[in-house]
Every structure is written in structure tokens, then in C-alpha cells.
Amino acid sequence: MADTSYDVIVLGSGPGGYVAAIRCAQLGLKTAIVERELLGGICLNWGCIPTKALLRSAEILHYAQHASDYGLKIAGKIEADLEAVVKRSRGVAKQLNQGVTHLMKKNKITVHMGEGQLTGPTSLTVKGEKGEEKLTAKHIIVATGARARDLPFAPADGKRVWTYRHAMTPSDMPKKLLVIGSGAIGIEFASFYNDMGCDVTVVEMLDRVVPVEDKDVSAFLEKSLTKQGMTIMTGAGVEDLKVSGTGVKAKIKAKDGKVSETEFSHCIVAIGIVPNTENIGLEKLAEMDRGFIQIDSYGRTRSKGLWAIGDCTPGPWLAHKASHEGVTAAEAIAKELGNKDVHPHPLDRNNIPGCTYCHPQIASVGMTEAKAKEAGYEVKAGTFPFIGNGKAIALGEAEGFVKTVFDAKTGELLGAHMVGAEVTEMIQGYVIGKTLETTEAELMNTVFPHPTISESMHESVLAAYGRALHI
Incomplete structure (x- = not known):
């Protein structure tokens, strides 16, 4: 045996x-x-x-x-x-x-x-x-x-109502897609199907898309997705979903309280886990x-x-x-079990980065500016737009920005928030900085390679202290 x-x-x-x-x-x-x-x-x-x-x-x-x-x-x-x-x-x-x-x-x-x-x-x-x-x-x-969490009144059936799993292996291309929820999963699929030529509507219950991100990032992303042709409805809720063989009829209550009924070919439910x-x-x-x-x-x-x-x-x-x-x-x-050579470290949740691979990308670590103020910090925040970055312009990716948030008293890096090309690869610089308990002084004294989009990280730190060079 x-x-x-x-x-x-x-x-x-x-x-x-x-x-x-x-x-x-x-x-x-x-x-x-x-x-x-x-x-x-x-x-x-x-x-x-x-x-x-x-x-x-x-x-x-x-x-x-x-x-x-x-x-x-x-x-x-x-x-x-x-x-x-x-x-x-x-x-x-x-x-x-x-x-x-x-x-x-x-x-x-x-x-x-x-x-x-x-x-x-x-x-x-x-x-x-x-x-x-x-x-x-x-x-x-x-x-x-x-x-994936199901909608109580319309569980996923894999035909018309999808979870992320169905959305990854679609049997046919949605013509008109409703995405319920604008967290990372919802917004990534909205981005994918929009780029693939589908008419996409995103409904988010809270007052902004990607609600866990800094509000400046949410505002920028909403503008960008709208420019790409998506319909974004925030502060809105899907009250009912009627599924038929040809599509779904959704009752959506908008921010102003008005309820409208709209037909979609498919619906992706991304309301949590x-x-x-x-x-x-x-x-x-x-x-x-x-x-x-x-x-x-x-x-x-x-x-x-x-x-x-x-x-x-x-x-x-x-x-x-x-x-x-x-x-x-x-x-x-x-x-x-007796191993004396091992030294486990507990997890610091403040140092866990988040990445969303929509178009443009989003990446962040630590506190948003609002959360830092809520926690009682006096903050210094700096923002640098990609339009001031040579590499971003050369790549044709001048849409985006980097924002850093510092404790005004100690210079501790409290959070970093980015939206734009390749930011999911760049956030790691700030994550290492936060893990090493960096302050603005080390980040200012770090030599960033040129030409790279990462220079905008340096500039946003400088901007927090009124020292940005390229804006």
C-alpha cells in the first residue's frame, strides 16, 4: 500500500x-x-x-x-x-x-x-x-x-450570462456586451472585447470605475475608455436581467434614479468572488x-x-x-518542525501591488492620496504626465501619468499610482522602495535610465516636492 x-x-x-x-x-x-x-x-x-x-x-x-x-x-x-x-x-x-x-x-x-x-x-x-x-x-x-460570484437573479449559464471563465472561451463574438462590475476582471474583459470590435457597456455600482484605485486614476481611465467607444455607467445598478435565446434584456438604474431597459447579446458578471x-x-x-x-x-x-x-x-x-x-x-x-535556519516574514499588506491589464494599464501600491489623508497623514503628492516623457512620446503612448504620495513629515513613500503603457512592469520599482522603507531622498537620488517611461516615476517624486524638471 x-x-x-x-x-x-x-x-x-x-x-x-x-x-x-x-x-x-x-x-x-x-x-x-x-x-x-x-x-x-x-x-x-x-x-x-x-x-x-x-x-x-x-x-x-x-x-x-x-x-x-x-x-x-x-x-x-x-x-x-x-x-x-x-x-x-x-x-x-x-x-x-x-x-x-x-x-x-x-x-x-x-x-x-x-x-x-x-x-x-x-x-x-x-x-x-x-x-x-x-x-x-x-x-x-x-x-x-x-x-466568481453569481447575480442572484441571473446565474451564469455560459450561453448569454458569462463569468470570466465563459468569457475566455466564447463560442461566438458578442455584438453588444454588458459588463457588470468594473474591478480588475470586469475592466480587463471590457477592454478586450472593445478592442475586438464589440459594443461594450460597463455598469459599476460605486461612483467610479476601478474603485480601489486612486480617484485620479479612476477619472483618467473612465475618460480613456469612453474615448475608445465604451459606455461607462457609474453609480448605477442592474436591477433585473431577462435571458432569452438571442440575448439579455437588462433593467439598469442610472445615477439619476432613472430605470431603462436595454438589450445586449451577452453579459459578463464580474461582481467579486x-x-x-x-x-x-x-x-x-x-x-x-x-x-x-x-x-x-x-x-x-x-x-x-x-x-x-x-x-x-x-x-x-x-x-x-x-x-x-x-x-x-x-x-x-x-x-x-525544528528547522532553525528558516526565518519566516509575515506579509505586509501595504506592500502588495495591484495590476490591471486594461488599455491603458493600471498599477498601484500602498495608500491612495485620500486613504493617506483619512489615516491622519499630512501628505505631499506629485503627478507627472507621460506627455512630458520622451520615451512615451516616441512609442506613441503619451497617455497616462504617475502619481506618488509621501508623508510630508518624514518623507516616507506611502503610495504610488500609475496609469498608462507598461505601468504594470514599472510598479515594482516602488514596491521595492516601499519594502525597503524608502523616503523621497533616496528616490530623488536614484539615477533612472534614459530614455525610459520609468523616468516619469522619478519626475513624479520630484513633482511632490516642487522640483519636477520636465513640466
């Missing part, structure tokens, strides 16, 4: 789970992973990565359609082959799924495919291809993630809040030996936060 006892079992193989398993294995712990569907979880197979492949196709299409802006002539009609675009995206996901399979083998991590259910804080059963297996471990990490924590035996083992597992800063639940990370725990619900929590939990477990 196969050995079924381990040092650590990880339940779920998304970017939190598989990274936790690898770190456990690196630390010499006998590790297993339980997965009911695909290694790599939602992020690799149905989320972050394949959506970036779709968005890249839309971006190339956008550039091809605007080739004349760059002095180029492309003969013939430029159009999207939806089937080929989706096929490329699925190919990217498959490659990464195989990559995770290879990493499990390389690190000698045992994979149990099937539905896992906890029978105690350190034991579980797996129902899978091999029937039912009983596994035990000294520690278990729950990394079961989350799924529900943690995958039901029916896995957690009720008696962990403290729960609206389905989310409550943990300490290392991932411990209230039951000894039971840990949790990622989207099934409190937010922000981001893949990189899950991976970081996975490493922290793995190191804390190794320490509990």
Missing part, C-alpha cells in the same frame, strides 16, 4: 498552493498536493495568464489598426479570428500547466488528483480516479481559492467570516496544524499575495 502520511499536505494547487508545496519541499519536508481539476489552479488555467494572452492579441490588433500612426501601411482588411485568439490563449495555459506538473516531479511532491475533504486539522480524504484515499500529515495548508470553503470540513476547524478562513499573519487557523493561504482567506485576492503567503506558511511550518 502506498505511503499516505506526510509532513505537509497542500489542498489546492493554484499560485498559493503549488508555491507553498515547492517551498516545503525545498525545506526538506515530505510534501503532497491535492487538486481536483488542473495543476496551477484558476490563475494559470482560467485566470491571470490566459487573460493576458487574450489581451495581448487585442493589443496587437489595436496596433495593426493604427499602423498609420507609426508611418506604416498594412494592406488588406485587419480582423480578429476569435477561434485562433482563444486557441492561442488555451495553448499558453496548457504550457504553464505542464510547467507546474514538471515542478511537482522535480521537487518530488506527490500529487493526488481528486476532491479533498478535511476529516480533522491534520487528516483528509481524497475522492478521485483511484477511489477514496485517506491521507494524514503533521500540517495541512488549505489553498482552495475562490470562484466567493471562497471555495464549503463542504470541505472546515466548519468545526477554523474561524470563518463570510466564508473566508481567518488566519494569523503566518497563515495559522485556530486549529493546530491547519493553515490557510490565498483567495480562501481575507484579501487582497491576488495571485502574488497567495504565493507570498504560501512561502510564509511553508517557512513557519518548517520552523515548527
